[in-house]
Amino acid sequence: MPSALPTPTAAWTVGDVTVLRIDETLLPPSTGPWLLPDATAEVVTGQDWLRPHFADREGILHIDSHSFAFTVGGLRVLVDTGIGNGKERANPAWHDLNTDYLQRLTTAGFPPESVDLVILTHLHADHVGWNTREADGEWVPTFPHARYVTSRTEREFWAGYDMEEARKQMFRDSVTPIEQAGLLDLVDVPTEGAEIAPGLRLLPTPGHTPGHVAVELTSQGETALITGDCIHHPVQLAHPAIGACVDIDPQQSEASRRELLAALADTDVLVLGTHFAPPSAGRVTTQGDAYRLLPVPAT
Template identity: 85%
Template sequence: MNASPTDRTTAIPSWTVGAVTVHRVDEVPLPPATGPWLLPDATPEVVRHHDWLHPHFADHEGVLRIDSHSFAFTVGGLRVLVDTGIGNGKERANPAWHDLRTDFLDHLTAAGFPPDSVDLVILTHLHADHVGWNTREVDGAWVPTFPNARYLTSRAEREFWAAYDMEEARGRMFRDSVVPVEEAGLLDLVDVPAEGREIAPGLRLLPTPGHTPGHIAVELTSQGEAALITGDCIHHPVQFAHPAIGACVDIDPAQSEASRRRLLDSLAGTDTLVLGTHFAPPTAGLVVTHEDTYRLAPVPATAHTVPH
């Protein structure tokens, strides 16, 4: 994996995977309280035990670093965005997500992906911090941010939430960030079998259920190289060392752990670049065997500029 060349005028973190350049589109670092809430078993004592987590993924006090970002790339002739973060101006129960005002769309445009140019939006699952920029507010209404794109998620995911007795906060999220896309006729539901599903040359969806029933990871391949975008199958690199650590919001904790172990087992010792949807910089790396589990060997990004 070779880093992309640096340009002094723009700093968009990027990695190359064969002929594909993957850009990290930053939204916001999440506050320190996110870790204890999201991954309660990742206590400071557990985190401090793993020196390799410092200083990038946790501080020396054992506080986890967690970010919100998306990934954009062109593969198989499609301009693709994976997950859309929290969004701006959304009413959310979580204070860290409520009524944000970030430069996400500016960062996306700086990466060479202005909203009108996006062909495909892949949603790993339908949680509030992964669908927020599906829509933006125009004249008091929530409208699709990417009007020329197809939005894609797994059929199992949408059907689960359709039958779910939603609390008001989650219902609000669906109304402002999912339903407008459906009403515009832009949402595609796909079946993702156990072996995965190719949706374009070099672009494959892999089932990683548990965090949500229809959760998917995204695999890229190009010129013999590969990368995998985790979604929330893995929230933080501490889970490489402790796959049994799950998120407080996992729908099926046992299935989530099984998916995480299966994924890590398949990636360990390979050259597949792992890109964590919530991993703080350096965000990406290789899965290597460490003690009786795994660790992430970082592969830092470099700044990359796409001509405008």
């Protein structure tokens, strides 16, 4: 995998909106076989278009943790908050990180106190970690002036779920503090999606989790879509049946992925992958009876 995170901040233009990728960390080579066990080396090397950006010659997947930030309709928006620093996690790749994520966010022009809206595609540890930061031995909201948004279905599912200790810990340090601060806003997301601000919609893509959403941004007739974990890696375009080991409902996850890809295929929609390694963005095109990603480099 690449040895260093790219600088400066990667950016794409959607109408009059500039979307920035805020890098947190590259995930280790062991992530692919664990997360997408059906994406074997044989499957991956069979798609030469995945190289060099998304996989290496041995079939090892490149996978990232990052957020996307942009300003739309006067709102300063952050989509997903990564793994976070100093969090107690069962996954060794996520445990007790110490990255310069907040400095990267600030350097990109989004200091934490300036963020108005944090969209959480779902409530998994690697998407909510920077919801909070440690201050005087307590976990406090990183974005104190922001409205944190996730789907009502998502939060209600986990409220009734028999959590293992690791997940309970994640909720204690990264979800409960923002709820107690009155910052978490639960949104009903119908089949047609929910507009949460002008040009900004949540689209239901259930399966990975019951309330998972993708994020659609529209400006001046141009559209971008942030995948969340409906699509973890571009190999799933070539093989939509490949799911993640942590999908709550694998069949529903595949159905959501297929429906989304069919809607995106051969359009001008810019797809921004929440875990896609650089360049992290592209357009979906038909390839045989499935799809591939045509990378769109950042500026």
